[in-house]
Amino acid sequence: MTDRLSDEQCRAAVRAKELYGSERKAAAALGLSKTTLHNRLARAAERGMMGFAPVLPGYEIKRTSAQLDDAGNVQKEWVTQHKESGPTFAMPAGQVLKGVSAFVDSEGRIRHQWIKTKTDSAAPELIAALKAEFEAYRGLAKIVPAPRRVERDLLAVYPIADPHIGMLSWHPQTGADYDLRIATERMLDCASTIVAKADRAREALLVNLGDWYHANDQRNVTPKSKHQLDVDGRWFKVQQAGVRVFRSIIDMVLAKHERVEVVNIPGNHDPEAAGALALALAGFYERNKRVQIGFPADIYYRRFGATLIGAAHGDKLPPARMAMAMAVDEREAWGATAYHWFLFGHIHKDKLDTVGDVRVESFSTIAEKDSHAFAGGWRNAQALQVIMLHKRTGEDSRYRVNIPPPALR
Secondary structure (H helix, E strand, C coil): CCCCCHHHHHHHHHHHHHCCHHHHHHHHCCCCCHHHHHHHHHHHHHHHCCCCCCCCCEEEEEEEEECCCCCCCCEEEEEEECCCCCCCCCCCCCCCEEEEEEEEEECEEEEEEEEEECCCCCCCHHHHHHHHHHHCCCCCCCCCCCCCCCCCEEEEEEEECCCCCCEEECHHHHHCCCCCHHHHHHHHHHHHHHHCCCCCCCCCEEEECCCCCCCCCCCCCCCCCCCCCHHHCCCHHHHHHHHHHHHHHHHHHHHCEEEEEEECCCCCCHHHHHHHHHHHHHHCCCCCEEEECCCCCCEEEEECCEEEEEEECCCCCCCHHHHHHHHCCCCCCCHCCCCEEEEEECCCCEEEEECCCEEEEEECCCCCCHHHHHHCCCCCCCCEEEEECCCCCCEEEEEEEEECCCHHH
């Protein structure tokens, strides 16, 4: 803790400044740095040791007023000073902007502002861990041979909704077990089955509809609502497992289809972790021209022939707004297509709404219920699907793999 400056130290600084004329010369004479001398002069001004001649060190003029005689000459003058502004605000490391509060006058002009920050949930150690884990594999994805025979007029759409990798569920509490091992094994088993069922479309769209991970970071709460989460294992271990599972699925799809587009949509459980997932996958497949890893975005659009496809997680938009957003955001493609299809997750079940001519469809998860979902009474089927689209006639067929309930496994 810094000791309080004495009055004598302040007076010595004032005398030196008056004697030598400049702060630099005064500081040298006293054996002080210029900054130290300036701070002592500022403290002296606060204690009334420097009179009131504008402008005192450490202060700035707030307002001036004057009394004039009949001839317009200044008889008296008043100067109001206040402490000068500090340095330009810089966001502290590891912090992000939470909000800004303002005090305004009667005309709505800002008088004072308060900047509120919070800890950045996408912690720096996340990026460091990703780089350390995947830098050695950058661009080294095994080149899977392209299939020899493909249907050029077909697109295979693989929607994956809410697998919640890293979630922990305990059978005595929720009726079924689910952990990191079960999640990864189930995802790979279901993906291999569904890819085998799919037609040999030339192109494939692999859509992560959000909440790929159960937790966004090692604090194990939902980022917005701060709901406590049941998790299995260290968070970086979960992150690593999730990336490896996704890589395996991409390789499966590459063996069946000539071109693969991968979309990662942030969920309400993993908004930053979804970006980290996309970053790792983009680095791994950067030299593979048959794979396109899209930049994470809350809403995705893609046109395939006569079909316009949209996708979102589903936590921000109800079905009616999904349809409206598609019509507004993709005006040209909307008018040029006959079929409009919007995909989402979040609600963990298969559900189809028709808004105008837009089919707004949600998809089941492969995950079990956590304690929160079990207590809330949510009970849904579990499955993974692939939907085949034809360039001219829209949806052509779909295949499904169901996960039997615990009693039948």
